[in-house]
Amino acid sequence: MARIIGGVTTSHVPAIGAALDNGKSGEPYWKKVFDGYEFSKRWIRKAKPDVILLVYNDHASAFSLDIIPTFALGCAAEFPIADEGWGPRPVPKVVGHPELAAHIAQSVILDEFDLTVVNKMDVDHGLTVPLSLMYGQPQEWPCRVIPLPVNVVVYPPPTAHRCYQFGKALGKAIRAYPEDLRVVVFGTGGMSHQLQGPRAGLINSAYDRKFLDLMTKNPRKLASVTHLELVRETGSEGIELVMWLIMRGALDEKVREVHRFYHVPASNTAVGHLILENLK
Amino acid sequence: MKSLRKPAYDDIPGTTVFDAQRARQGYHLNMFCMSLMKAENREAFKANERAYLDRWPMSEPQKQAVLARDWNRMIALGGNIYFLAKLFFTDQKSFQYVAAVMTGSTQEEYAQMMLNGGRPVKGNRYRREWRRKRGKAHG
Numbered sequence: 001m002a003r004i005i006g007g008v009t010t011s012h013v014p015a016i017g018a019a020l021d022n023g024k025s026g027e028p029y030w031k032k033v034f035d036g037y038e039f040s041k042r043w044i045r046k047a048k049p050d051v052i053l054l055v056y057n058d059h060a061s062a063f064s065l066d067i068i069p070t071f072a073l074g075c076a077a078e079f080p081i082a083d084e085g086w087g088p089r090p091v092p093k094v095v096g097h098p099e100l101a102a103h104i105a106q107s108v109i110l111d112e113f114d115l116t117v118v119n120k121m122d123v124d125h126g127l128t129v130p131l132s133l134m135y136g137q138p139q140e141w142p143c144r145v146i147p148l149p150v151n152v153v154v155y156p157p158p159t160a161h162r163c164y165q166f167g168k169a170l171g172k173a174i175r176a177y178p179e180d181l182r183v184v185v186f187g188t189g190g191m192s193h194q195l196q197g198p199r200a201g202l203i204n205s206a207y208d209r210k211f212l213d214l215m216t217k218n219p220r221k222l223a224s225v226t227h228l229e230l231v232r233e234t235g236s237e238g239i240e241l242v243m244w245l246i247m248r249g250a251l252d253e254k255v256r257e258v259h260r261f262y263h264v265p266a267s268n269t270a271v272g273h274l275i276l277e278n279l280k
Numbered sequence: 281m282k283s284l285r286k287p288a289y290d291d292i293p294g295t296t297v298f299d300a301q302r303a304r305q306g307y308h309l310n311m312f313c314m315s316l317m318k319a320e321n322r323e324a325f326k327a328n329e330r331a332y333l334d335r336w337p338m339s340e341p342q343k344q345a346v347l348a349r350d351w352n353r354m355i356a357l358g359g360n361i362y363f364l365a366k367l368f369f370t371d372q373k374s375f376q377y378v379a380a381v382m383t384g385s386t387q388e389e390y391a392q393m394m395l396n397g398g399r400p401v402k403g404n405r406y407r408r409e410w411r412r413k414r415g416k417a418h419g
Contacts, residue, residue, distance in 0.1 A: 015374060059362040064314050065307050083317050085369025153362055155289075155299040192398075196361040197352065199294030200379035201390065203398025228288050232405050236295050237361075265394035267376045 002100070002177035005047050005184055006277040007247040007255075008040070009215065010133055012056060012188045014125040015267040017089055020132050033271055036261030037133045043259065043275055044134045049184040051097050051144045053104075053170065054127055055246045056188045058149040059084070061124035068154050069116035071166060074123075074147035075101040082122035091128050091137075097144040100177055104146070107173030113166050123147055130188045133273075152189070152240050156227055163242045164223035167249020174250065187247025189240025191262075191272035192233070202235040203270050209262065211241065215274055216257040219248040237269075252278045293410040294383075298360045306358020309346070312336040313363040316370045325370065351382050 019030040061082040063069065076096050081088040105117050127147055135142060148170075151157055158166070167185075174183050191208040194200050214222045223245055230239045259275040289297045296302070303310075312333065315321045325332040333343045345353035346367065354364055361378075368378050380390035393399060403409050 015376070018374075059365065060310070060314055060360065061317070065303055065310050065363075083319070085316055085322070085366040086372070087319070153298065153360060154303050155297045192401075194295065194399075195375055195379055196355055196382060197294045197296055198383050199292070199399065199404055200383050201393055201399040202401060202404060203394075204401040205397065207401070231289055231295065231297065232292050233401060236297060264397055267374065268379050268394065268398075270398070 002174050002179060002181040002183055004171060004174055004250060004278060005049060005182050006258075006275060007185045007187065007251045008044075008130070008134065008273075008275050009187045009190075009244045009247060010130050010273045011190055011266065011269055011271045012126045012129040013266045013269045013271065014084070014129065017125050017129040017132055020137065021090055033263055033266050034133075036263055036271065036273060039259050040134055040273065040275060041136060044184070047184060048182060049143050050181040051100055051146060051183050052131075052186055053146045053148060053174070053183060053250070054130065054186040054188065055148045055150060055243045056126035056130070056186070057152040057240060057243065059124050059126055060153060062118075062121045062149065063151075065154075068151050069118075069149070070151045070158050071113065071115040072118045072149045073101055073105050073115050074121050074149070075105060075117050076119050076121065079121055079123045079127075079145075079147060081128060082124040084124055089125065089128055091132060092140045094123055094127065094131075094141060094145045094147070097146055100174075100179075100181065101146045103177050104170060104173045107176060108166070108169045111169040111172070113169050121147065121149075126188060130186055148246070150243050150246070152243065157239060157242055159227070160225045160230075160242045160245050161223045163245040164219060164249040167246040167251075170246065171250035185247045185250045187244035189243050190234070190238060191241065191270040192235050192238045193269035194235030195237050195268055197236070199235070201268055202238075203264055204233050204235075204238075205262070205264060205270060207233045208270050208272055212260060212262065212272055212274060215244060215248055216255060216276060219245065222248070248276075251276055252280075254279055291407050293404060293407045296355050302358050303360070304358070306342075306360060306363075308336050308338045309342045309354065309357060309359050310363035312338060312346070313359070313366040316366040322370050351378050355382075
């Protein structure tokens with residue numbers, strides 16, 4: 001049977017990808033960010049996931065204002081890298097796992113989470129930056145990736161509670177898959193950041209640190225956080241944190257925190273990163 | 281019919297929450313931005329910005345805001361930062377550059393503010409806090 005080994009949360013700031021792609025990762029400003037992922041690179045090489053279920057948000061790359069799915073699942077065999085305006089990032093194409101994805105879609109829809117099945121989709125920095133942070137710059141990504149984009153662009157995104165419950169349905173679906181696959185779930189975005197308007201640059205480290213604590217110890221409490229609180233306390237784009245709850249829901253109630261990294265700033269953003277392992 | 285307007289998030293200062301109504305208002309502006317994901321469209325736009333903009337049924341103020349790269353104005357007219365990113369990436373500018381412009385700071389000041397830990401949340405949660413600050417500044 002498929003098994004969820006653990007979960008990873010990480011910010012997905014596009015400038016992190018640009019720093020890596022342009023050979024600037026050794027510069028002092030960026031080294032402070034990449035150093036926080038040294039442990040993580042070793043961890044994931046050892047964990048050897050066959051599949052990553054990667055929860056992220058599309059940044060107006062695959063989805064325009066024509067169609068805005070709240071939860072979508074990439075069921076294709078491959079996902080090309082999006083051109084976000086400066087040409088596609090020079091990273092390997094993303095290879096999916098259509099069989100597991102189809103199984104997940106069936107399972108969660110029958111569990112009343114009516115996600116949108118997507119069979120053609122470009123993936124943007126929201127998905128590729130977390131892979132770069134965890135794997136560096138390989139010729140090919142070492143595992144399959146199932147993209148799970150969540151709408152956080154057009155307000156309102158799904159609630160934190162809905163995300164947490166959805167994560168539980170995803171976990172149940174993965175654990176019921178008959179093949180012996182090692183699965184890691186990523187919840188990306190956050191932490192505090194605001195990219196627009198005169199309040200841009202907002203950072204709330206105290207809130208972020210409490211959020212990190214609760215992710216490990218008391219995710220139920222986080223599931224009751226409102227959108228209004230997230231926008232007020234962590235910035236208009238800090239609302240991406242709801243996506244972390246999807247990952248957390250897919251894990252067991254009790255988890256082991258094996259790594260934590262928190263750093264300000266990466267461009268406009270507070271970088272928050274956790275690795276959580278299921279106990280059994 | 282009860283309106284969905286005047287939501288609670290409107291009392292957060294310096295912040296525009298991109299809701300469904302703003303998505304309607306900014307539909308063509310944002311779709312124009314998204315067209316810049318294709319290299320040939322970027323070339324056409326750069327060759328003659330006005331002519332390229334005229335292909336889109338945007339309002340004249342939206343077009344003027346684009347031509348002036350008035351980012352706060354674009355947001356006020358229904359633009360969303362992730363769509364606008366296609367425009368400033370076409371200009372070879374970063375999120376941090378545009379954030380600095382939107383806050384009325386220089387690049388250096390803004391970058392330094394971020395290195396110092398960012399804009400603190402204290403005093404930046406409610407519009408009334410900004411009104412009070414402005415009152416003091418003018419008084």
